[in-house]
Amino acid sequence: xxxxxxSPSSLSASxxxxxxxxxxxxxxxxxxxxWYQQKPGKAPKLLIYTASILQSGVPSRFSGSGSGxxxxxxxxxxxxxxxxxxxxxxxxxxxxxxxxxxxxxDIK
Amino acid sequence: xxxxxxxxxxxxxxGASVTVSCKASGYSFMYYGLSWVRQAPGQGLEWMGWISAxxxxxxxxxNFQGRVTMTADTSSSTANMELRSLRSDDTAVYYCATxxxxxxxxxxxxxxxxxxxxxSS
Numbered sequence: 001x002x003x004x005x006x007s008p009s010s011l012s013a014s015x016x017x018x019x020x021x022x023x024x025x026x027x028x029x030x031x032x033x034x035w036y037q038q039k040p041g042k043a044p045k046l047l048i049y050t051a052s053i054l055q056s057g058v059p060s061r062f063s064g065s066g067s068g069x070x071x072x073x074x075x076x077x078x079x080x081x082x083x084x085x086x087x088x089x090x091x092x093x094x095x096x097x098x099x100x101x102x103x104x105x106d107i108k
Numbered sequence: 109x110x111x112x113x114x115x116x117x118x119x120x121x122x123g124a125s126v127t128v129s130c131k132a133s134g135y136s137f138m139y140y141g142l143s144w145v146r147q148a149p150g151q152g153l154e155w156m157g158w159i160s161a162x163x164x165x166x167x168x169x170x171n172f173q174g175r176v177t178m179t180a181d182t183s184s185s186t187a188n189m190e191l192r193s194l195r196s197d198d199t200a201v202y203y204c205a206t207x208x209x210x211x212x213x214x215x216x217x218x219x220x221x222x223x224x225x226x227x228s229s
Binding site: 001031032034036038043044045046049050053055087089091094095096097098099100101102 | 153209216222
Protein backbone atom coordinates (compact mmCIF):
# COMPACT_ATOMS: atom_id res chain seq x y z
CA UNK A 1 0.00 0.00 0.00
CA UNK A 2 1.05 3.59 -0.62
CA UNK A 3 2.23 5.34 2.53
CA UNK A 4 1.47 9.01 3.13
CA UNK A 5 3.67 11.07 5.46
CA UNK A 6 2.54 14.47 6.67
CA SER A 7 4.69 17.09 8.30
CA PRO A 8 4.67 18.62 10.74
CA SER A 9 2.42 16.52 12.94
CA SER A 10 1.45 19.67 14.79
CA LEU A 11 2.09 23.38 14.61
CA SER A 12 1.21 26.49 16.52
CA ALA A 13 0.30 29.62 14.60
CA SER A 14 -1.38 32.98 15.05
CA UNK A 15 -4.35 34.46 13.26
CA UNK A 16 -3.12 36.01 10.04
CA UNK A 17 -0.13 33.68 9.68
CA UNK A 18 0.66 31.84 6.49
CA UNK A 19 0.64 28.12 7.18
CA UNK A 20 2.08 25.35 5.03
CA UNK A 21 1.56 21.63 5.55
CA UNK A 22 3.37 19.03 3.50
CA UNK A 23 2.45 15.53 2.45
CA UNK A 24 4.82 13.02 0.87
CA UNK A 25 3.81 9.79 -0.86
CA UNK A 26 5.93 6.63 -0.82
CA UNK A 27 5.62 6.46 -4.62
CA UNK A 28 4.41 8.72 -7.37
CA UNK A 29 0.67 9.33 -7.18
CA UNK A 30 0.52 11.85 -10.04
CA UNK A 31 -1.93 14.48 -8.75
CA UNK A 32 -4.33 12.11 -6.99
CA UNK A 33 -4.08 13.86 -3.66
CA UNK A 34 -6.88 15.30 -1.54
CA TRP A 35 -6.93 17.44 1.61
CA TYR A 36 -9.45 17.42 4.46
CA GLN A 37 -10.09 19.54 7.53
CA GLN A 38 -11.46 17.96 10.68
CA LYS A 39 -12.71 19.68 13.80
CA PRO A 40 -13.26 17.86 17.11
CA GLY A 41 -16.34 15.67 17.11
CA LYS A 42 -17.04 16.25 13.42
CA ALA A 43 -16.56 14.29 10.23
CA PRO A 44 -13.73 15.39 7.95
CA LYS A 45 -14.54 18.05 5.38
CA LEU A 46 -13.12 18.02 1.88
CA LEU A 47 -11.03 21.12 1.14
CA ILE A 48 -9.04 20.35 -1.99
CA TYR A 49 -9.11 17.50 -4.47
CA THR A 50 -6.81 16.37 -7.23
CA ALA A 51 -3.98 18.30 -5.57
CA SER A 52 -5.12 21.82 -6.36
CA ILE A 53 -8.85 22.08 -7.03
CA LEU A 54 -10.76 23.95 -4.36
CA GLN A 55 -13.96 22.24 -3.28
CA SER A 56 -17.06 24.36 -3.73
CA GLY A 57 -17.67 26.63 -0.77
CA VAL A 58 -14.13 26.44 0.61
CA PRO A 59 -12.51 29.85 1.17
CA SER A 60 -9.87 30.90 -1.33
CA ARG A 61 -7.24 31.30 1.41
CA PHE A 62 -6.80 27.54 1.11
CA SER A 63 -4.69 26.28 -1.77
CA GLY A 64 -2.95 23.09 -2.75
CA SER A 65 -0.04 22.26 -4.98
CA GLY A 66 2.27 19.47 -5.96
CA SER A 67 2.48 16.36 -8.07
CA GLY A 68 4.31 13.07 -8.06
CA UNK A 69 5.33 12.48 -4.46
CA UNK A 70 5.37 15.91 -2.80
CA UNK A 71 2.35 18.06 -2.02
CA UNK A 72 1.53 21.12 0.05
CA UNK A 73 -1.56 22.64 1.59
CA UNK A 74 -1.27 26.38 2.22
CA UNK A 75 -3.51 28.63 4.26
CA UNK A 76 -2.60 32.13 3.18
CA UNK A 77 -3.93 33.97 6.23
CA UNK A 78 -5.02 31.78 9.13
CA UNK A 79 -8.46 32.55 10.52
CA UNK A 80 -9.89 31.55 13.91
CA UNK A 81 -12.13 28.92 12.30
CA UNK A 82 -9.10 27.26 10.66
CA UNK A 83 -7.74 25.80 13.89
CA UNK A 84 -8.28 22.11 13.23
CA UNK A 85 -6.55 18.94 12.09
CA UNK A 86 -5.70 18.50 8.42
CA UNK A 87 -5.28 15.22 6.56
CA UNK A 88 -4.01 14.36 3.13
CA UNK A 89 -5.35 11.32 1.27
CA UNK A 90 -4.09 9.60 -1.87
CA UNK A 91 -6.53 8.20 -4.40
CA UNK A 92 -3.99 6.89 -6.91
CA UNK A 93 -4.65 3.32 -5.79
CA UNK A 94 -8.44 3.72 -5.63
CA UNK A 95 -10.31 2.16 -3.97
CA UNK A 96 -7.38 1.30 -1.68
CA UNK A 97 -6.88 4.82 -0.44
CA UNK A 98 -4.63 5.90 2.41
CA UNK A 99 -4.51 8.94 4.66
CA UNK A 100 -1.62 10.85 6.05
CA UNK A 101 -1.18 10.92 9.81
CA UNK A 102 -2.65 14.38 10.20
CA UNK A 103 -1.42 17.85 11.16
CA UNK A 104 -2.95 19.59 14.15
CA UNK A 105 -3.01 23.38 13.81
CA ASP A 106 -3.50 25.15 17.11
CA ILE A 107 -3.31 28.65 18.49
CA LYS A 108 0.09 30.05 19.41
CA UNK B 109 -29.79 17.28 -0.36
CA UNK B 110 -27.18 14.56 -0.25
CA UNK B 111 -26.95 12.74 3.04
CA UNK B 112 -25.43 9.71 4.72
CA UNK B 113 -27.06 8.96 8.06
CA UNK B 114 -25.45 6.36 10.29
CA UNK B 115 -26.82 4.22 13.09
CA UNK B 116 -26.34 5.09 16.71
CA UNK B 117 -23.54 4.46 19.19
CA UNK B 118 -22.79 0.91 20.29
CA UNK B 119 -21.15 -0.65 23.33
CA UNK B 120 -19.82 -4.16 22.85
CA UNK B 121 -17.82 -6.69 24.82
CA UNK B 122 -14.52 -8.06 23.55
CA GLY B 123 -15.08 -10.92 21.13
CA ALA B 124 -18.49 -9.69 20.04
CA SER B 125 -19.53 -8.34 16.65
CA VAL B 126 -20.97 -4.97 15.69
CA THR B 127 -22.86 -3.81 12.63
CA VAL B 128 -22.93 -0.14 11.67
CA SER B 129 -25.41 1.03 9.06
CA CYS B 130 -25.26 3.98 6.69
CA LYS B 131 -28.39 5.15 4.90
CA ALA B 132 -27.97 7.27 1.78
CA SER B 133 -30.40 9.83 0.45
CA GLY B 134 -30.49 12.48 -2.24
CA TYR B 135 -28.50 10.55 -4.83
CA SER B 136 -28.65 7.31 -6.78
CA PHE B 137 -27.12 4.99 -4.20
CA MET B 138 -26.54 2.06 -6.53
CA TYR B 139 -24.26 3.98 -8.88
CA TYR B 140 -21.61 4.92 -6.31
CA GLY B 141 -19.10 3.07 -4.21
CA LEU B 142 -18.87 3.67 -0.50
CA SER B 143 -15.95 3.45 1.89
CA TRP B 144 -15.67 2.94 5.62
CA VAL B 145 -13.12 4.90 7.60
CA ARG B 146 -12.47 4.70 11.32
CA GLN B 147 -10.79 6.96 13.84
CA ALA B 148 -9.61 5.76 17.22
CA PRO B 149 -9.69 8.30 20.07
CA GLY B 150 -7.05 10.97 19.46
CA GLN B 151 -5.77 9.18 16.38
CA GLY B 152 -5.85 9.68 12.61
CA LEU B 153 -8.12 8.36 9.89
CA GLU B 154 -7.85 4.71 8.85
CA TRP B 155 -9.45 3.37 5.69
CA MET B 156 -11.17 0.02 6.29
CA GLY B 157 -12.54 -0.89 2.92
CA TRP B 158 -14.84 -0.11 0.03
CA ILE B 159 -17.97 -1.58 -1.49
CA SER B 160 -19.60 -1.07 -4.85
CA ALA B 161 -23.29 -0.50 -4.27
CA UNK B 162 -23.87 -1.56 -7.88
CA UNK B 163 -22.63 -5.14 -7.69
CA UNK B 164 -21.53 -5.64 -4.08
CA UNK B 165 -17.88 -5.99 -5.01
CA UNK B 166 -15.64 -5.28 -2.02
CA UNK B 167 -12.05 -4.33 -1.34
CA UNK B 168 -10.87 -4.57 2.26
CA UNK B 169 -7.79 -3.14 3.91
CA UNK B 170 -5.31 -5.81 4.90
CA ASN B 171 -5.68 -4.93 8.60
CA PHE B 172 -9.32 -5.99 8.52
CA GLN B 173 -9.29 -8.94 6.12
CA GLY B 174 -11.20 -11.85 7.61
CA ARG B 175 -12.82 -9.73 10.30
CA VAL B 176 -14.96 -7.29 8.33
CA THR B 177 -17.87 -7.70 5.97
CA MET B 178 -19.39 -4.84 4.00
CA THR B 179 -22.75 -5.11 2.30
CA ALA B 180 -25.05 -2.81 0.36
CA ASP B 181 -28.81 -3.02 -0.03
CA THR B 182 -29.99 -1.00 -3.01
CA SER B 183 -33.67 -1.46 -2.08
CA SER B 184 -33.16 0.57 1.08
CA SER B 185 -30.10 2.60 -0.05
CA THR B 186 -28.27 1.32 3.01
CA ALA B 187 -24.73 0.07 3.47
CA ASN B 188 -23.69 -2.04 6.43
CA MET B 189 -20.31 -2.75 7.94
CA GLU B 190 -19.92 -5.73 10.27
CA LEU B 191 -16.76 -6.05 12.35
CA ARG B 192 -16.24 -9.30 14.24
CA SER B 193 -14.04 -10.49 17.10
CA LEU B 194 -13.94 -7.03 18.57
CA ARG B 195 -10.97 -5.95 20.67
CA SER B 196 -10.49 -2.93 22.89
CA ASP B 197 -8.41 -1.26 20.18
CA ASP B 198 -11.44 -1.35 17.86
CA THR B 199 -12.92 1.41 20.01
CA ALA B 200 -13.33 4.20 17.49
CA VAL B 201 -15.68 6.40 15.55
CA TYR B 202 -16.66 4.68 12.33
CA TYR B 203 -17.55 6.77 9.28
CA CYS B 204 -19.06 5.93 5.94
CA ALA B 205 -18.06 8.19 3.07
CA THR B 206 -18.58 8.41 -0.65
CA UNK B 207 -17.38 10.29 -3.70
CA UNK B 208 -20.13 11.97 -5.69
CA UNK B 209 -17.87 14.34 -7.61
CA UNK B 210 -17.61 14.06 -11.36
CA UNK B 211 -14.00 15.14 -11.60
CA UNK B 212 -11.15 12.70 -11.97
CA UNK B 213 -9.98 11.23 -8.71
CA UNK B 214 -11.65 9.61 -5.73
CA UNK B 215 -12.31 12.12 -2.99
CA UNK B 216 -14.78 11.91 -0.13
CA UNK B 217 -17.17 14.79 -0.59
CA UNK B 218 -19.96 13.23 1.47
CA UNK B 219 -19.53 11.74 4.94
CA UNK B 220 -21.82 10.21 7.49
CA UNK B 221 -21.95 11.76 10.94
CA UNK B 222 -19.94 8.94 12.49
CA UNK B 223 -20.83 6.11 14.87
CA UNK B 224 -18.96 5.60 18.12
CA UNK B 225 -18.26 1.94 18.86
CA UNK B 226 -16.92 1.27 22.34
CA UNK B 227 -15.43 -2.14 23.13
CA SER B 228 -15.19 -2.75 26.84
CA SER B 229 -15.62 -5.62 29.24
